[in-house]
Amino acid sequence: MSTIAPPHRIRVLAAGGHRHDEILTPAALDFVGRLAAAFGDRRRELLKERRRQVLRLASGSPLDFPMVTSAVRADPTWRVAPPAPGLTDRRVEITGPPDRRMTVNALNSGAMVWMADFEDATAPTWDNIVGGQLNLLDAIERRIDFTTDEGKEYRLAGRDELATIMVRPRGWHLDEEHLEVDGAPVPASLVDFGLYFFHCAQRQIDAGYGPYFYLPKLENRYEARLWNDVFLLAQELLGIPRGTIRATVLVETITAAFEMEEILHELREHSAGLNAGRWDYLFSIIKTFGHRTDFLLPDRAKVTMTAPFMRAYTELLVRTCHKRGAHAIGGMAAQVPGKDPAANEAALAKVRLDKEREAEEGFDGSWVAHPGLVPVCQEVFDGVLGDRPHQLDRTRDDVEVTPIELLSVRRISGPPTQEGVRTNIAVALRYFAAWQRGQGAVAVEGLMEDAATAEIARVQIWQWLRHRVIDRETVLRLLDDEVAALGAEYPWAPVDDIRALFERIVMTAELPLFFTPDAYTRHLVRRTEAGA
Numbered sequence: 401m402s403t404i405a406p407p408h409r410i411r412v413l414a415a416g417g418h419r420h421d422e423i424l425t426p427a428a429l430d431f432v433g434r435l436a437a438a439f440g441d442r443r444r445e446l447l448k449e450r451r452r453q454v455l456r457l458a459s460g461s462p463l464d465f466p467m468v469t470s471a472v473r474a475d476p477t478w479r480v481a482p483p484a485p486g487l488t489d490r491r492v493e494i495t496g497p498p499d500r501r502m503t504v505n506a507l508n509s510g511a512m513v514w515m516a517d518f519e520d521a522t523a524p525t526w527d528n529i530v531g532g533q534l535n536l537l538d539a540i541e542r543r544i545d546f547t548t549d550e551g552k553e554y555r556l557a558g559r560d561e562l563a564t565i566m567v568r569p570r571g572w573h574l575d576e577e578h579l580e581v582d583g584a585p586v587p588a589s590l591v592d593f594g595l596y597f598f599h600c601a602q603r604q605i606d607a608g609y610g611p612y613f614y615l616p617k618l619e620n621r622y623e624a625r626l627w628n629d630v631f632l633l634a635q636e637l638l639g640i641p642r643g644t645i646r647a648t649v650l651v652e653t654i655t656a657a658f659e660m661e662e663i664l665h666e667l668r669e670h671s672a673g674l675n676a677g678r679w680d681y682l683f684s685i686i687k688t689f690g691h692r693t694d695f696l697l698p699d700r701a702k703v704t705m706t707a708p709f710m711r712a713y714t715e716l717l718v719r720t721c722h723k724r725g726a727h728a729i730g731g732m733a734a735q736v737p738g739k740d741p742a743a744n745e746a747a748l749a750k751v752r753l754d755k756e757r758e759a760e761e762g763f764d765g766s767w768v769a770h771p772g773l774v775p776v777c778q779e780v781f782d783g784v785l786g787d788r789p790h791q792l793d794r795t796r797d798d799v800e801v802t803p804i805e806l807l808s809v810r811r812i813s814g815p816p817t818q819e820g821v822r823t824n825i826a827v828a829l830r831y832f833a834a835w836q837r838g839q840g841a842v843a844v845e846g847l848m849e850d851a852a853t854a855e856i857a858r859v860q861i862w863q864w865l866r867h868r869v870i871d872r873e874t875v876l877r878l879l880d881d882e883v884a885a886l887g888a889e890y891p892w893a894p895v896d897d898i899r900a901l902f903e904r905i906v907m908t909a910e911l912p913l914f915f916t917p918d919a920y921t922r923h924l925v926r927r928t929e930a931g932a
């Protein structure tokens with residue numbers, strides 16, 4: 401074992417669940433403990449730096465491409481690592497939580513990649529976290545087939561037809577309260593990354609693939625450097641060759657958009673490109689600049705990917721990736737298929753338009769939220785790529801994006817409508833209810849809602865209140881109505897708790913940076929001091 405992974409004492413503070421012992425083995429826990437002991441302090445420092453950056457931007461410091469890294473951007477010679485096996489052709493990627501049924505469905509969906517999501521689409525109950533790891537292990541070992549009580553069979557297709565697995569650990573801002581190292585909670589990112597890497601890295605290599613990841617919610621190059629160092633130590637500890645890991649970073653914060661090239665550079669020997677995480681990106685813009693009137697946005701439905709500031713972000717992402725030989729992966733259209741044929745047709749048409757825009761901009765592939773959307777995404781990218789696995793050769797030298805273009809939000813501003821306010825309240829409440837119950841993604845009125853879209857819903861209400869474009873009485877009246885509707889629709893929902901959560905994270909002068917840490921501690925943590 402490496403001398404740079406100090407000794408530590410790790411404890412599980414949760415009752416043992418079904419087959420948890422297969423994941424929480426002493427060796428796996430020791431591995432996670434070593435990562436936490438090696439990187440816990442740096443992660444804490446970086447979270448403090450996030451707060452300092454919030455204050456700097458709030459007090460008027462301009463956001464710009466960093467001067468100190470201009471040499472990295474100007475150097476034409478460097479490239480990221482070549483695509484690893486299973487990651488060359490990524491024209492359709494499906495995302496979703498690694499629950500048992502969805503794991504089989506996603507792997508069989510026909511998509512090239514499945515992003516198994518512990519972040520936006522997972523409510524991080526301890527059982528979801530450990531159960532998700534178990535499902536991944538079972539899938540890789542091909543022992544996940546099962547039959548439901550109703551007799552529906554779930555079977556994995558042949559290996560060549562399965563999607564390549566990429567795992568998205570939780571972001572740096574979250575703790576895992578059911579694991580403690582030297583008396584402190586383990587960073588959730590290191591739990592999700594560490595358990596998967598420990599159990600599945602070698603198995604994936606033996607199967608001809610590798611340990612692949614999606615990295616969420618990074619805010620700057622230092623956070624990318626931290627991930628790179630985690631990768632180096634993890635590979636060293638398990639004797640896996642340096643450079644085997646691949647990771648796609650989601651550009652989903654406004655500050656990361658100013659450091660795309662630097663993020664690729666930090667991770668270059670492990671990089672598998674960038675993804676346009678549009679929903680968190682929008683959330684990040686509102687959260688970061690919500691105090692400014694020139695960042696006041698209209699109803700969520702009116703802020704589309706063709707808005708000039710969103711277009712500037714996606715075009716810069718493609719340009720940056722292709723300049724460095726990296727894949728650029730598109731984002732999530734929110735529409736999901738439902739039971740009504742007319743609504744379905746409309747949803748598919750919207751998804752098609754979205755994917756056509758991405759393929760035309762130069763993206764190499766894109767995300768879908770539902771197996772029913774794989775064919776439309778596939779068709780659109782087939783049309784543009786043909787037999788080529790990607791379009792890295794489209795270097796988009798025509799694209800030049802300035803800070804002003806990334807930040808020109810006011811060009812689509814306008815007051816919210818009453819319906820826009822109501823919808824945001826309804827979405828936030830429904831999502832919080834599902835999340836508290838352990839479900840991290842839900843369909844609400846034909847749209848996929850997850851942690852990122854729920855964040856948009858709640859920060860928009862906060863922003864509109866703050867700028868007095870809606871008044872508190874209106875929000876409280878609509879909240880009464882929507883809480884009543886929620887109780888009628890979901891009789892199991894603890895409506896008082898959900899209302900209280902909404903009021904804590906919306907009806908407050910100081911905007912909490914994320915809703916999840918507080919909601920997690922209050923509602924999802926079930927610690928047993930004695931441990932398992």
Ligand SMILES: CC(=O)SCCNC(=O)CCNC(=O)[C@H](O)C(C)(C)COP(=O)(O)OP(=O)(O)OC[C@H]1O[C@@H](n2cnc3c(N)ncnc32)[C@H](O)[C@@H]1OP(=O)(O)O
Nearest residue numbers: 495496502505506520521679732769770841842843848852
């Ligand atoms: C902002 C971002 O980060 S986007 C990425 C994070 N968000 C996500 O990944 C959301 C992924 N999508 C989902 O979770 C789901 O599609 C939902 C919750 C929106 C809707 O799910 P459901 O209500 O189950 O949809 P529906 O009833 O139409 O599903 C039909 C079948 O497709 C399966 N299915 C639906 N979505 C998925 C998916 N993403 N992956 C695998 N299988 C899926 C269902 O399990 C169901 O299977 P079954 O017939 O065997 O029971």
Ligand SMILES: O=CC(=O)O
Nearest residue numbers: 677678679680852
């Ligand atoms: O993670 C993706 C996003 O859009 O947010």
Ligand SMILES: [Mg+2]
Nearest residue numbers: 520677680852
């Ligand atoms: Mg996101």
